[in-house]
Amino acid sequence: MNCRSEVLEVSVEGRQVDEAMLALVHTILLHRSTGKFHYKKEGTYSIGTVGTQDIDCDFIDFSFVRVSSDELDRVIRKAVGEFKDAMGNGTDGMGQISLEFYQKKKSRWPFSDECIPWEVWSIKVNVVNLANEQERQICREKVGEKLGEKVINIVEVINRHEYLPKMPTQSEVDNVFDTSLKDVQPYLYKITFQITDTLGTSVSTTMRRLIKDTLAL
């Protein structure tokens, strides 16, 4: 519960899925990334620079700004690609990508480290089938407009003064930021996806809860 959640909803045509997803995920990550931290001796640090890059979409009348880091782009493209594959091609369908920002909390020995999410973005996609080229043309513009609105939404949400993890010291930087990339340092994030709303939680989570509950006082 202790985590903000934002929901974005778009409906697009089959071939637009990955571009739309990329646009939204990249927009969020643009605002949730910093330059690399360079720690110095007295517990201070300086922040490296981050470049940005305009990307034009092929199937949508839309261009977006992303962090110019190929590594990050690759990771996200991979996730989005998997999502698209899972959606199947061309058919109607619903799906949801969640981009979850979390921080790690070290625990003592008997417990493993906890990953505590603090913000979750759920992007719901509704894939529609279009009959002819004219409709496609209209869709192209419509989706572009819609995505523009969503980007503004995202920026509005991010501009609110709300909880963000505090800037860590050198030893803790891995608990807050993803430091695996060379040129940029986003907050720790996780991308998961889900096709249609499959009911029920998995067996393992239920079991875990059952055990936890019997153990609880």
Place this chain on the structure above:
Amino acid sequence: MAAHFDTEYQRLEASYSDSPPGEENLLVHIPDGNKSPWHHIENLDLFFQRVYNLHQKNGFTCMLLGEVFELVQLLFVVGFTVFLANCVDYDILFANKFVNHTDSSKVTLPDAFLPVDVCSARIRDNVAVMFVLVISGVFWLHRLIKFIYNVCCYWEIRSFYTNALKMSMGELPYFTWQEVQARIVEIQKEHQICIHKKELTELDIYHRILRFKNYMVAMVNKSLLPVRFCPPLLGEMVFYTRGLKYNFELIFFWGPGSLFKSEWSLKPEYKRGGNRLELAEKLASRILWIGIANLLLCPVILVWQILYAFFSYTEVIKREPGSLGARCWSLYGRCYLRHFNELDHELMSRLSKGYKASSKYMNCFLSPLLTVVAKNVAFFAGSLLAVLIALTIYDEDVLAVEHVLSSITLLGVCITICRSFIPDKHLVYCPEQLLRVILAHIHYMPDHWQGNAHRYETRDQFSQLFQYKAVFILEELISPVVTPFILIFSLRRKSLEIIDFFRNFTVEVVGVGDTCSFAQMDVRQHGHPAWMSEGKTEASIYQQAEDGKTELSLMHFAITNPQWNPPTETTQFISQLKERVQREATGDVHAHTHTLTSLSESEPRSLIANFLAGPPSLASLHLGRDGSLTNQGPVGISDGASGLRSLSINSMRGSYSSTHRSAGHTSSASRAMVGSSTDARTASSGSSAWEGQLTSLVLSEYASTEMSMHALYIHELHKQQSRGELSRHTWHRQDSDDSGDSVTEEGAAGGRGPDPRHPIPRSHTFPVSTPTSIPSSNSGPPPDRGATPGQEEAPPNSQRRHWGNADSVGSDGRGVRLARVPMGGWAEEGQGGRHPDTVPEEGSDDDMPPNIHKVT
């Protein structure tokens, strides 16, 4: 794909390198680090629960020690019992068999012990003993693991107390929960425990700790849970045990496939009204499976239960055998009497205050027949005992005669039992007043008890709340056998209602998650017109909390948490009520000066005066202590005041008793009481929270008195109000059992004649099996059921309010929709503001205009 479209925003190659040039000129930041580990806690529900538990258990060391001893005790009891059963040669002890010693003729204790190998062989051969041993071994291991896990978890909470809250474990027992809570609210600003809000409120913390309990209270309040049964021969009874409660919670809240996704959110599909029938079916089959699992596990649970009862109660019974005859508040009673948002310790202290009066009340009803018999049995037994004792005193060799000692003991026990059936000679029979005093503490009571306190039915129903300890233990013991049948045959039938309940009464509160909407204590949403919220409430009958639960809970919460800032409307309600109570209490009792416009004609006059001065003067309850019986005649009123005073911890205002006894200074006494209590509270709520121990303790004691006043006032008002509209309650019953048939209650005041069929207003939660109160009898609504078009506007609400589809289809297949409540799905994002008066989604009632009078 987009790589070629690089625009003029090119990256500076230089910034790419690890250490940028001109490093010394760059902006340098200082990390604030995570100095406290207490920001952003993942599971706040659990966290607050643990904080609360640790406080209730008086700190870490006490808890640890207590649990260690419990483990040891358990081991000891099992071991000792098995040893006694298997390893002792009783023939030697009873001297039926002789041991041949070489040196001395004395039999020693070790002689009676069997050798180890014989002993272990006996244990191994005995299947039953082995079974018990295995089960208790599992039980013990479970406790051990739980203990270790708890130690780890609570160690963290302990460091939260010491580091973040700055309370050492040593002084924790001397802090009240309100103080702890205030500090939590304080540190939220600094640590951001909860990330949704800058500031936590008291209500948030309560909501999190009591999330599921509030649901249970609401379900009991709306008679949703099958806890009332009418077995043949036994009459109506309540069966609600810990096992049953555990199963309910397993089904609703946390078990596999429960309605809740996590501790704080209901699964989204249950929030939508669309496929309620499917979901109900799913729930029904789950209940069936859990019931069957219960049935299969029955023997194990039974043995466990017996062992548990044995281990926990034998010691108590040995210590004070009378405790079995004593009474305790039943589990159902605790649910029925609990306010929304009332923590365990608050409830327990309230009930404990009412304990004495309650047992006195129950003792009023000793059967005269039994008394006569008991008196005579006691007489004969007493004379025998006297002779035996006299003989023994004359010559103690009498004791050596076989069975003399045992008959003396038996006779003694017999006399003790008989004495419990003989009423106290000095007891005054005044059930009505006793019930008043009880009400002042327990705050809830069905309407039909008032004025019927002397009847046996009332007593029987009260005993459902306040049962014999022995009955409690017995019920716990048979619970494993009965529970599966209740689940399979009773609860399963209610699955649709349950689904509807969770959909209709769940709201999502930012920073708290899904909570029971009743727990918001919003008079507007869930107020009951017959309980002070006339004109303020917009709730349909289905949405009203019964027995004035919303109103009383609200008062209780506001009084116990003076720092809490309720929403404006609620503040209005509270201050209005407080003002009224205060005015009633302080105003001149005899002069009926109700010139104030706000007190209309229909307003009951001097309610406080009524219960202060009324024929049953409260004081006589406390006559033993006060001795005020002597001047009861002329100054009944001041007696009343002193009686009321003794509702609080009597020593606190002991000084008043002498000064105000003599003359009719009621007004001053009661004014002093109400006034000072409120004064003290407002004074300290205005000042900073930490004025020391005393203030907060004094505060909480005043608070309970103040709450008692308010409870009595509200009940009195309700009584006077409901005289005109006796028939309401029977309708309730029907409607809420239909779960969803909703009639607006706006016209409650207008022309509701008494229903000739039901002369006594029956409260909802104490239905007596009259024909119309049978669930789902569905005989159709009463003819004058007024459906008004009052509900056209959805109440503007800051939270997302999830209206369910509150229609119901009668068992005969017709839609019995009367008035429409705004309905709609759960949080359809894209749809924006949904007008409540749009066409409902379900096809079945589309053709039914909203304001149909369905007359059968």
